[in-house]
Amino acid sequence: MDKITQPTIVKITKIINEGLNYKTFVFNYPLEARAGQYLMLWLPGEDLKPFAVAWKTPDKFALAVLKRGDFTAKLFEAHVGDLLGFTGPHGTYYNLTGRKKILLIGGGSGAPSVTFLAQEAGQQNIKVDFVLAAAAKEEIIFESWLTAQGVKVYHRFQDKKYEHAWDLITDLINKNNYDGLFACGPELLLKKIVDLSLEKNIFCQVSLERYIKCGIGVCGKCCVDNSGLCLCQAGPVVNNHLANQISEFGKYHRDGSGQKIYFKQ
Amino acid sequence: MPANLETTITGLKLNNPTILASGVLGVTKASLKNVINNGAGAVTTKSISLEPRSGHKAPIIITYEAGMLNAVGYSNQGAVKAAEEFANSAEVGAPVIGSVIGQSVDDFIKVISKIKNCGFSAIEVPLSCPHTPGYGTLGGQHTPEMAKKITDAIKKISKLPLWIKVSPNENMIAVAKAAEAGGADAIVAGNSMGPGMIIDIKTAKPILGFGMGGVSGPALRPIAVRCVYDLYKAIKIPIIGCGGITYGRDLIEMMMAGATAVAVGTAVYYRGVSVFKKITEEAEQFLTENNYKDITQIIGLAHG
Numbered sequence: 001m002d003k004i005t006q007p008t009i010v011k012i013t014k015i016i017n018e019g020l021n022y023k024t025f026v027f028n029y030p031l032e033a034r035a036g037q038y039l040m041l042w043l044p045g046e047d048l049k050p051f052a053v054a055w056k057t058p059d060k061f062a063l064a065v066l067k068r069g070d071f072t073a074k075l076f077e078a079h080v081g082d083l084l085g086f087t088g089p090h091g092t093y094y095n096l097t098g099r100k101k102i103l104l105i106g107g108g109s110g111a112p113s114v115t116f117l118a119q120e121a122g123q124q125n126i127k128v129d130f131v132l133a134a135a136a137k138e139e140i141i142f143e144s145w146l147t148a149q150g151v152k153v154y155h156r157f158q159d160k161k162y163e164h165a166w167d168l169i170t171d172l173i174n175k176n177n178y179d180g181l182f183a184c185g186p187e188l189l190l191k192k193i194v195d196l197s198l199e200k201n202i203f204c205q206v207s208l209e210r211y212i213k214c215g216i217g218v219c220g221k222c223c224v225d226n227s228g229l230c231l232c233q234a235g236p237v238v239n240n241h242l243a244n245q246i247s248e249f250g251k252y253h254r255d256g257s258g259q260k261i262y263f264k265q
Numbered sequence: 266m267p268a269n270l271e272t273t274i275t276g277l278k279l280n281n282p283t284i285l286a287s288g289v290l291g292v293t294k295a296s297l298k299n300v301i302n303n304g305a306g307a308v309t310t311k312s313i314s315l316e317p318r319s320g321h322k323a324p325i326i327i328t329y330e331a332g333m334l335n336a337v338g339y340s341n342q343g344a345v346k347a348a349e350e351f352a353n354s355a356e357v358g359a360p361v362i363g364s365v366i367g368q369s370v371d372d373f374i375k376v377i378s379k380i381k382n383c384g385f386s387a388i389e390v391p392l393s394c395p396h397t398p399g400y401g402t403l404g405g406q407h408t409p410e411m412a413k414k415i416t417d418a419i420k421k422i423s424k425l426p427l428w429i430k431v432s433p434n435e436n437m438i439a440v441a442k443a444a445e446a447g448g449a450d451a452i453v454a455g456n457s458m459g460p461g462m463i464i465d466i467k468t469a470k471p472i473l474g475f476g477m478g479g480v481s482g483p484a485l486r487p488i489a490v491r492c493v494y495d496l497y498k499a500i501k502i503p504i505i506g507c508g509g510i511t512y513g514r515d516l517i518e519m520m521m522a523g524a525t526a527v528a529v530g531t532a533v534y535y536r537g538v539s540v541f542k543k544i545t546e547e548a549e550q551f552l553t554e555n556n557y558k559d560i561t562q563i564i565g566l567a568h569g
């Protein structure tokens with residue numbers, strides 16, 4: 001019974017303002033994690049919520065957080081030197097094996113899981129194009145950081161001809177011979193990406209956001225229909241075929257009480 | 266010939282004695298089905314309250330050297346949505362037990378009437394949760410008076426077998442006897458114990474969102490075994506043993522103490538959802554090696 005899940009305590013070493021409602025929190029800690037995996041971040045005495053690892057170095061790691069509600073608002077009030085806790089890394093990760101030229105897509109609070117992947121891919125000399133999907137120009141984050149990793153960054157605010165991120169994405173996929181698509185962001189966008197990858201037979205993995213309360217496969221909050229798989233462990237990263245088998249994918253998710261919330265088309 | 270693992274409890278025939286304990290997975294019908302596919306003989310839903318509840322803040326579950334602490338706070342969809350979620354439960358492939366909670370006698374009655382067409386095989390009523398204000402031990406329900414009152418009221422409106430889930434802390438025998446007198450069909454012994462608390466010493470804060478939480482898993486096992494052993498002598502209705510069962514030997518032990526079936530929760534953390542298959546296989550091997558033909562032969566064997 002040596003399996004213990006309790007938070008590891010770390011000090012915030014740096015906070016970076018990334019733009020409107022986005023902050024990166026950097027910790028001095030040699031985290032063993034792969035791109036796509038997440039930590040359960042503990043604000044002592046408050047709550048605990050899932051966040052993907054946004055990037056890491058041998059002795060540091062970072063979480064990039066979009067302000068959405070109570071927890072993230074409280075986190076935004078934290079200062080350098082404050083103590084936070086985490087459990088994990090939890091869950092599955094992206095697999096770059098055999099990839100040569102890939103397209104990454106990151107949107108909203110999903111962007112950080114793919115920025116870490118861009119970093120991993122860069123270290124393996126894989127050619128990376130990256131679409132930052134955002135509703136507004138102010139929500140474009142990590143652009144210069146990604147460029148510094150040798151990644152070619154695209155977003156629809158560079159070129160007026162694209163009204164939606166999806167138009168830009170299909171254009172890039174049609175013009176380039178990508179051998180891998182990796183995405184995390186709004187689920188309806190992920191659904192389109194999965195459908196296209198299946199149609200074009202391109203290797204594809206997406207990271208899905210489900211309500212995660214324990215992260216260890218016990219509470220059942222993250223179970224998806226119809227298989228009942230726990231996405232806190234069988235996910236968040238799933239390949240296109242598995243995503244396609246999740247009957248609720250692109251349709252609904254659940255809130256903390258287990259009630260269904262339908263995605264707005 | 267491998268030993269026969271079938272057991273019958275309150276008229277329900279189970280392929281094997283393992284039942285998914287309430288609150289571990291079991292939030293959705295798909296999840297219950299997945300647990301059955303992984304070998305459970307029956308499954309229990311997450312407890313259902315009248316209104317939806319989002320539960321306590323996280324962490325809701327932490328583990329330590331000897332087991333688990335949880336303070337989930339009964340997060341669930343509420344009776345109306347649960348009735349949709351668990352509709353046609355009979356089709357999942359094994360008996361489904363609906364766990365029902367309330368803050369008053371009236372709540373229990375209302376929830377049961379809302380979920381009465383789900384196809385549940387039995388109703389389980391925990392009077393024993395140690396960490397949710399208004400419910401269980403914190404709601405003053407774990408007394409002989411309340412046990413009698415609640416069982417009486419439910420038996421008047423529901424024909425389903427009624428299982429009353431007791432606390433290993435205190436009052437256990439008196440509560441179980443009162444439930445039996447009220448017409449309960451079985452006793453589940455039992456819930457998590459405590460509550461306990463773990464404090465993070467770097468931040469000087471209790472870790473669980475609710476501060477304290479029920480203790481389950483290996484730490485609870487010997488206590489649960491003793492509870493079942495005591496109950497077996499005190500009551501006539503069958504007992505579902507629950508607390509820390511992780512391996513086949515634990516199931517055997519619990520049945521030798523007097524349980525007719527067992528519920529398994531925390532072990533899902535230690536051995537994954539296929540723990541039901543694993544425990545069953547280990548138990549079967551033991552029985553076969555020791556020349557027991559039928560698992561029911563060992564019920565109460567420790568009483569000599």
Ligand SMILES: Cc1cc2nc3c(=O)[nH]c(=O)nc-3n(C[C@H](O)[C@H](O)[C@H](O)COP(=O)(O)OP(=O)(O)OC[C@H]3O[C@@H](n4cnc5c(N)ncnc54)[C@H](O)[C@@H]3O)c2cc1C
Pocket residue numbers: 038048049050051052053063064065066067068069070071072073109110112113208209210211212213236
């Ligand atoms: C695997 C995974 C990785 C994530 N990585 C990041 C990340 O790198 N950066 C980032 O900014 N956000 C990330 N998120 C989302 C982040 O967990 C939520 O934005 C956060 O929990 C919102 O909490 P809140 O109290 O501020 O907002 P709330 O008002 O509580 O919720 C806002 C929205 O966030 C979602 N949410 C709330 N709690 C949870 C929860 N426990 N689990 C899943 N979703 C929840 C809800 O669907 C809700 O619509 C990730 C989520 C998952 C599942």
Ligand SMILES: Cc1cc2nc3c(=O)[nH]c(=O)nc-3n(C[C@H](O)[C@H](O)[C@H](O)COP(=O)(O)O)c2cc1C
Pocket residue numbers: 218219286287288289311312326333335337339364391430455456457481482483485507508509510528529530531532
């Ligand atoms: C995470 C978790 C959630 C639980 N939720 C409930 C619940 O909703 N209703 C209930 O009657 N018991 C609940 N319990 C108690 C279990 O059903 C069981 O009685 C207890 O954990 C002891 O068994 P175990 O050691 O096999 O887990 C919960 C236990 C855990 C660990």
Ligand code: FES
Pocket residue numbers: 211212213214215216217218219220221222223230231232233
């Ligand atoms: S979040 Fe608790 S089981 Fe997945």
